[in-house]
Amino acid sequence: MNKQRTQALLTAIDQATDDLIELTQALVRIPTLNPPGDNYREICEFLDLRLKKSGFNTEFVRAVDAPGDNDRYPRWNIVARHDGSNRGECVHFNSHTDVVEVGKNWTVDPFAADLIDGRIFGRGTCDMKGGLAASIIAAEAFIRVYPDYSGAIEISGTADEESGGYGGVAYLAERGYFATDRVQHVIIPEPLNKDRICLGHRGVWWAEIETHGRIAHGSMPFLGDCAVRHMGAVINEMEKSLFPALQLKRTAMPVVPEGARQSTLNINSLHGGQSEQEDDYTGLPSACVPDSCKMIIDRRFLMEESIPEVKSEITELLDRVKANRSDFSYEINDLFEVQPTMTDQQAPVSVAVTDAIKSVLGKAPEYVVSPGTYDQKHIDRIGRMKNCIAYGPGILDLAHQPDEYVSVDDMVDSAKVMGLSLVQLLNAQ
Numbered sequence: 169m170n171k172q173r174t175q176a177l178l179t180a181i182d183q184a185t186d187d188l189i190e191l192t193q194a195l196v197r198i199p200t201l202n203p204p205g206d207n208y209r210e211i212c213e214f215l216d217l218r219l220k221k222s223g224f225n226t227e228f229v230r231a232v233d234a235p236g237d238n239d240r241y242p243r244w245n246i247v248a249r250h251d252g253s254n255r256g257e258c259v260h261f262n263s264h265t266d267v268v269e270v271g272k273n274w275t276v277d278p279f280a281a282d283l284i285d286g287r288i289f290g291r292g293t294c295d296m297k298g299g300l301a302a303s304i305i306a307a308e309a310f311i312r313v314y315p316d317y318s319g320a321i322e323i324s325g326t327a328d329e330e331s332g333g334y335g336g337v338a339y340l341a342e343r344g345y346f347a348t349d350r351v352q353h354v355i356i357p358e359p360l361n362k363d364r365i366c367l368g369h370r371g372v373w374w375a376e377i378e379t380h381g382r383i384a385h386g387s388m389p390f391l392g393d394c395a396v397r398h399m400g401a402v403i404n405e406m407e408k409s410l411f412p413a414l415q416l417k418r419t420a421m422p423v424v425p426e427g428a429r430q431s432t433l434n435i436n437s438l439h440g441g442q443s444e445q446e447d448d449y450t451g452l453p454s455a456c457v458p459d460s461c462k463m464i465i466d467r468r469f470l471m472e473e474s475i476p477e478v479k480s481e482i483t484e485l486l487d488r489v490k491a492n493r494s495d496f497s498y499e500i501n502d503l504f505e506v507q508p509t510m511t512d513q514q515a516p517v518s519v520a521v522t523d524a525i526k527s528v529l530g531k532a533p534e535y536v537v538s539p540g541t542y543d544q545k546h547i548d549r550i551g552r553m554k555n556c557i558a559y560g561p562g563i564l565d566l567a568h569q570p571d572e573y574v575s576v577d578d579m580v581d582s583a584k585v586m587g588l589s590l591v592q593l594l595n596a597q
């Protein structure tokens with residue numbers, strides 16, 4: 169690396185601090201709430217203007233007929249590309265543009281993006297408009313300092329990460345935007361803290377379990393068969409055998425927080441018997457034995473486990489319950505599944521970001537894995553790209569919280585890390 173030029177790059181990023189603040193504020197002031205998927209077109213148009221000015225070519229892609237897409241709430245995405253003066257590898261920064269609902273207990277306006285004591289406050293500052301802005305500033309500074317570079321830089325703003333990514337990265341990956349013949353390195357600037365590299369995430373399996381019963385008059389329950397009692401037996405068996413067993417399944421994946429470094433199961437919801445009435449209903453329930461009880465489970469699993477294993481653990485549990493209850497019958501329906509993924513710490517993108525963190529922050533990064541999934545799942549599964557990490561500014565714990573913020577210093581530091589990563593990955597001299 170040419171020391172003078174890398175120093176010029178770092179200086180250029182420092183000098184762009186005000187621009188970085190204004191860019192983040194402008195992005196946060198476009199409220200892209202999901203659900204329902206507000207203002208996706210507006211934020212893409214804003215990014216389009218900005219990136220065209222910096223010499224990018226842009227493409228708008230609407231995820232037609234993806235879940236949630238309709239004429240009122242179209243799922244718009246933008247993919248911007250800047251080609252260097254010679255052919256070479258492409259580095260892609262992917263950020264989602266959607267933010268989650270505001271929720272209660274804010275002490276500031278969630279869409280004013282006020283700058284207070286070096287922090288920008290608002291919904292989506294940390295997750296992840298601050299990361300998107302940092303990647304734009306990094307790419308623009310790199311292009312100014314290395315106008316003769318080889319390769320390409322892509323920046324995408326994608327929809328719906330918070331609701332599964334089907335109207336965003338999954339849709340683009342299915343159409344070849346995340347494929348190894350087009351893109352070689354992917355950085356997702358999710359808020360993982362500026363000194364950590366996130367290599368991947370645990371797996372997920374969601375399913376609905378239903379126990380069956382038989383309706384009868386509630387005064388003579390012996391004439392019916394109570395589906396809720398059957399589900400009670402299922403929960404009992406979970407407490408007795410499943411939860412203790414999950415606790416013992418530890419992983420070599422460096423999942424943070426520490427509590428998630430094992431298999432987990434959340435009972436997401438449980439419903440049996442009559443539907444709940446509206447709040448203003450003043451009548452009494454009628455006397456019935458419930459003939460159905462449904463439970464949704466959210467099972468997070470490890471690289472050391474396979475999906476068939478995870479599923480048969482539950483069917484075996486249900487069969488054990490059945491062996492002790494003559495009337496017990498159940499159904500189980502798959503709702504959703506995602507394989508765990510973990511990029512090799514020695515993958516080129518991870519090595520480059522590691523080296524950049526060392527130069528900017530003077531220490532080695534911590535390698536982590538996320539307890540929940542994010543868009544890397546689609547880049548891995550559909551795009552079959554293994555050279556992908558998440559790296560970006562912001563404190564992970566603040567995501568989705570009231571008074572969410574991102575600190576300006578963190579954004580500047582991670583923009584520098586992104587800039588130096590570009591130098592290394594594109595072999596710029």
Ligand SMILES: [Zn+2]
Pocket residue numbers: 264295296329358359
């Ligand atoms: Zn996010």
